[in-house]
Amino acid sequence: MTYTDSYPSHRTARDNWFRRTEKWLDARGKAAWIAAMVTGFIFFWPAGLALLAYMIWSKRMFSSSTRCATRNAHFTMSRPTGNAAFDAYKADTLRRLEEEQGSFESFLERLRAAKDKSEFDAFMDERATRKDGPAEA
Structure with missing residues (x-):
């Protein structure tokens, strides 16, 4: 061998x-x-x-x-089960969740815009106080 x-x-x-x-x-x-x-x-x-x-x-x-997991979960949730009452409940629940998600995303967008505005205002205030203050040599 x-x-x-x-x-x-x-x-x-x-x-x-x-x-x-x-x-x-x-x-x-x-x-x-x-x-x-x-x-x-x-x-x-x-x-x-x-x-x-x-x-x-x-x-x-x-x-x-x-x-990918979210896409696959949405695909499997959209298939009818054959039970009309459950399918109607599922469709209503999914619609409500999508509305809540849209509301939450718009809330987050407003929150980010408010934060950006406050940071920009603080920057502009700081910049204005630097110009008004004594000149550095």
């Missing part, structure tokens, strides 16, 4: 260990991956760096963005 004959079985055992660890971490979510990466950095920094690179390369860090 040569080295090349024994190599595939050794590689398979390593892959099985790696795959089992990967599945275990996936089952526990993104926090488990981050905890493993931090632990790797603490005990042996190249291991932490390797985990970070693997997480980025395999897209585990960016696998579920809120935009």
Whole structure:
């Protein structure tokens, strides 16, 4: 038996260990991956760096963005269930929530505008007091 004959079985055992660890971490979510990466950095920094690179390369860090999750949730919520009363209730609730979201977004916009205006007014007042004050040499 040569080295090349024994190599595939050794590689398979390593892959099985790696795959089992990967599945275990996936089952526990993104926090488990981050905890493993931090632990790797603490005990042996190249291991932490390797985990970070693997997480980025395999897209585990960016696998579920809120935009996609929201879009998918809205898609699944828009399908009719077959129960007319529930579908009407669901449509009314979704309409009401969209109105509340619009109201809240306009409130936030007014709040940001008021904050910007107060900051700008403070800047202009400070600028006016600097011009009125003694000239610096």
